[in-house]
Amino acid sequence: MTHPLQPTFASNNSDPLLSVLSEAVIAAMPATIAELSALVRIPSVSWDGFDPEQVSRSAEAAKVLIEGIGIFDRVELARAPIDETTLGHPALVATRKAKNGKPTILLYAHHDVQPPGQDADWHSPPFEPTVRGDRLYGRGAADDKAGIMAHVAAIRAFVAAVGTDFDLGLVAFFEGEEEFGSRSFANFITENREKLAADVIVVADSDNWDIHTPSLTVGLRGNVTFKLKVSTLAHASHSGMFGGAVPDAMLATVKLLATLHDENGAVAVDGLSTREGATPDYSEEKLRHEAGLLDGVSSAGTGTVLSRLWHKPAITITGIDAPTVMNASNTLAPRVTVKISARIAPGQDPDDAFDALQAHLEAHAPFGAHLEISDVDRGSPFLVDTSGWAVEVVKTAMFEAWGNEPLETGIGGSIPFISDLVEVFPDAQILVTGVEDPESRAHSPNESLHLGVFKRAILTEALLLAKLERRA
Numbered sequence: 001m002t003h004p005l006q007p008t009f010a011s012n013n014s015d016p017l018l019s020v021l022s023e024a025v026i027a028a029m030p031a032t033i034a035e036l037s038a039l040v041r042i043p044s045v046s047w048d049g050f051d052p053e054q055v056s057r058s059a060e061a062a063k064v065l066i067e068g069i070g071i072f073d074r075v076e077l078a079r080a081p082i083d084e085t086t087l088g089h090p091a092l093v094a095t096r097k098a099k100n101g102k103p104t105i106l107l108y109a110h111h112d113v114q115p116p117g118q119d120a121d122w123h124s125p126p127f128e129p130t131v132r133g134d135r136l137y138g139r140g141a142a143d144d145k146a147g148i149m150a151h152v153a154a155i156r157a158f159v160a161a162v163g164t165d166f167d168l169g170l171v172a173f174f175e176g177e178e179e180f181g182s183r184s185f186a187n188f189i190t191e192n193r194e195k196l197a198a199d200v201i202v203v204a205d206s207d208n209w210d211i212h213t214p215s216l217t218v219g220l221r222g223n224v225t226f227k228l229k230v231s232t233l234a235h236a237s238h239s240g241m242f243g244g245a246v247p248d249a250m251l252a253t254v255k256l257l258a259t260l261h262d263e264n265g266a267v268a269v270d271g272l273s274t275r276e277g278a279t280p281d282y283s284e285e286k287l288r289h290e291a292g293l294l295d296g297v298s299s300a301g302t303g304t305v306l307s308r309l310w311h312k313p314a315i316t317i318t319g320i321d322a323p324t325v326m327n328a329s330n331t332l333a334p335r336v337t338v339k340i341s342a343r344i345a346p347g348q349d350p351d352d353a354f355d356a357l358q359a360h361l362e363a364h365a366p367f368g369a370h371l372e373i374s375d376v377d378r379g380s381p382f383l384v385d386t387s388g389w390a391v392e393v394v395k396t397a398m399f400e401a402w403g404n405e406p407l408e409t410g411i412g413g414s415i416p417f418i419s420d421l422v423e424v425f426p427d428a429q430i431l432v433t434g435v436e437d438p439e440s441r442a443h444s445p446n447e448s449l450h451l452g453v454f455k456r457a458i459l460t461e462a463l464l465l466a467k468l469e470r471r472a
Helices: 017-041 052-069 147-162 184-190 249-258 284-291 304-309 348-364 389-402 419-423 449-468
Strands: 073-079 091-098 103-112 130-132 134-137 169-175 200-207 216-219 222-231 314-321 335-345 369-379 409-412 427-436 448-450
Touching: 017 052, 017 134, 017 147, 017 449, 052 073, 052 091, 052 147, 052 169, 073 222, 091 335, 103 147, 103 449, 130 249, 130 448, 134 419, 147 200, 147 314, 147 427, 147 449, 184 419, 200 216, 222 249, 222 348, 249 335, 284 304, 304 314, 304 409, 348 369, 369 427, 389 427, 389 449, 419 427, 448 449
Parallel strands: 103 169, 103 200, 200 427, 216 409
Antiparallel strands: 073 091, 091 169, 130 134, 134 448, 216 427, 222 335, 222 369, 314 335
16 A cells, blocks of 8 residues: 555666666765765864864865865865854865756765764764664764765766766855754855755755655745843842842743643743644654653654644753752752753744744743844744655655655745745756664764664665756
8 A cells, every 4th residue: 555645656667777876885885984974984073162173174074085085076065254343164066067958966064063962971982983783873973964865875886877977057065054054054045045046956965764764855845943031130049048029040941831731741932833734654652662652651742743843833942051069058059050942833934923922932931031032043844845856856766766656745844045045947857865874863862873764775876866967
């Protein structure tokens, strides 16, 4: 029985280059994994407070890989301004012009990574790539240095199959600050519009349904993030002397944050919208396994699991600045700062979503607590136009590479810069693919890459390149 979101391919006739490309991918896998491991060893965290030289190192390493393929007309590292005084992290741009009317494909990935978190939470050091079973562990092993290596390895296999004298236009674009909000992205693609112009854009920064079933991501939630400072006192006071009469900032913060959700854990902020849409079957048991829910802990929200993950808003408190347990004293805290991360449903304007969140917080501030909001970031949700020819081409490539029909899926995460791509390149067809699977734990300790998924993702992209080369 065909899945409701699953295409049925009329023919199982495989691509004439499938065997050649598959052999090239498999033969190169040991070297590909070794090169990916070398990238993972570079702690290229793009957040403020981390060494920016490590991000530059990873950009240089990506440049060496692309130059080594030997087929691009131009390979360079460039930066764009975030604002009048600050430059973004370096990005790689490599270009090869199309010939004889062939299309141009842009391959996107990012070489920066999330902070590692606590080393004690990792089973092996976060920046020491380690193979256990069929998975490669390390920060960036999946998100998204594997995306970079998937592009590199796919181009190599394509060149091995067709030679260096091909007509397809190629652009490689490896960003250096995606994990920190792509703050210079809009300026970068505007300044480099001619170099980055393409008919098809592949964003290799998503996941697959499971290790056996490929996915094309067609829906992404947007995001709104900001810092919220809650203040109730001019200075700290003795909790024994004044506790019970004086509301400290921690009490006010806890009460305020509790208003963001209802008793079921669903978002309770007026003005945050939901989207109607079909979702595949996804059981509570599957959610428990993939998310790591502890025994006895129930899931949150209402509706089908995937409607909650793909089509409804979510609000998470991702950080809190308050006295630590070790440094705790019998003191009423004068102020507490939290980081709020809201995911918004496809179709919602991020400015409207922020306004709704701000209005809710101000209306529900307990005890007249003073609120201060800062460091606001907004990212638009995205829905892929699946009517273009490139969608069918990539789904056919997925089917041939994986041996299973692909699913068109949503994802709970956000890739806000896609809306910038749509604005600057409105005629390009955007394909959101990836090398992750539900066990990859991107952004979390023990992030990993399934090596079988990695191989099939490389072969998919190599097939896509071959099919575009033959396209009129």
